[in-house]
Amino acid sequence: MALLEASNISIQFGGLKAVDQFNLQVNDNELVGLIGPNGAGKTTIFNMLTGVYLPSGGDIVLDGKSIVGKKPYEIVKMGASRTFQNIRLFKELTVLDNIKIAYHHDLHYSTLSSILRLPSYWKYEKIAQESCLEFLDLFDMRDYAETLAKNLPYGKQRKLEIARALATKPKILMLDEPAAGMNPHETQELMETISLIRKNFNIAILLIEHDMSLVMGICEKIVVLDYGRVIAEGTAEETKNNKDVIRVYLGE
Numbered sequence: 001m002a003l004l005e006a007s008n009i010s011i012q013f014g015g016l017k018a019v020d021q022f023n024l025q026v027n028d029n030e031l032v033g034l035i036g037p038n039g040a041g042k043t044t045i046f047n048m049l050t051g052v053y054l055p056s057g058g059d060i061v062l063d064g065k066s067i068v069g070k071k072p073y074e075i076v077k078m079g080a081s082r083t084f085q086n087i088r089l090f091k092e093l094t095v096l097d098n099i100k101i102a103y104h105h106d107l108h109y110s111t112l113s114s115i116l117r118l119p120s121y122w123k124y125e126k127i128a129q130e131s132c133l134e135f136l137d138l139f140d141m142r143d144y145a146e147t148l149a150k151n152l153p154y155g156k157q158r159k160l161e162i163a164r165a166l167a168t169k170p171k172i173l174m175l176d177e178p179a180a181g182m183n184p185h186e187t188q189e190l191m192e193t194i195s196l197i198r199k200n201f202n203i204a205i206l207l208i209e210h211d212m213s214l215v216m217g218i219c220e221k222i223v224v225l226d227y228g229r230v231i232a233e234g235t236a237e238e239t240k241n242n243k244d245v246i247r248v249y250l251g252e
């Protein structure tokens with residue numbers, strides 16, 4: 001059974017069928033790319049997969065359980081986390097605190113023990129601090145631990161956003177156009193970050209991307225969307241040579 005399976009999900013905004021009978025399967029550890037021209041419905045699909053929008057029909061099953069109707073934070077707890085097209089960090093907090101907030105989504109001490117600062121609180125806080133610093137090491141960002149998120153260079157803000165999503169310990173990570181606005185050097189660093197995630201975490205990744213070369217270079221499977229419908233699906237080689245893809249996506 002697939003880790004994430006969307007079956008015939010649809011959504012309409014007024015008269016516009018933004019997503020129409022969309023199907024998707026992502027297996028454990030698989031890296032799947034979701035591509036398509038502007039307005040094809042990619043972000044809307046992410047919003048349905050993460051509980052921001054409720055599909056008007058169909059089902060979404062994550063690790064054997066339906067997530068339709070669940071709140072975004074419940075879906076995070078069930079194992080799906082995401083990043084956004086426009087970076088959403090706690091900009092006035094440090095890099096370390098941004099990671100800690102994500103790490104704490106699954107609290108291991110009671111509210112009372114945190115208010116009273118009981119030993120269980122300090123014990124967990126110490127473990128959390130160490131784990132978060134190790135996380136930053138992995139992303140080569142420990143030197144930035146005390147930097148305010150807003151003062152990071154753009155590429156590092158993206159990296160922090162991805163690291164923060166990973167700190168919730170997801171089974172699947174969904175990245176919404178992570179290379180948007182990046183220069184070639186930052187895009188290269190992003191690709192290294194994605195390889196690093198694949199090497200160090202046992203998780204699936206669903207990647208929305210405009211940068212064709214990035215998707216083609218790293219994804220095992222690519223799903224191409226146009227006007228809310230899947231027009232092609234397959235390996236990079238298969239989709240690259242699909243005439244519908246060439247027509248709608250590359251405009252040829």
Ligand SMILES: Nc1ncnc2c1ncn2[C@@H]1O[C@H](COP(=O)(O)OP(=O)(O)OP(=O)(O)O)[C@@H](O)[C@H]1O
Pocket residue numbers: 013016018036037038039040041042043044045
């Ligand atoms: N909340 C909304 N209300 C009305 N229309 C919406 C809403 N969200 C998305 N749409 C419309 O649905 C369609 C799909 O939009 P979506 O943002 O999912 O596309 P996309 O493939 O992610 O595009 P881009 O690559 O530009 O981000 C577009 O026509 C968009 O205008």
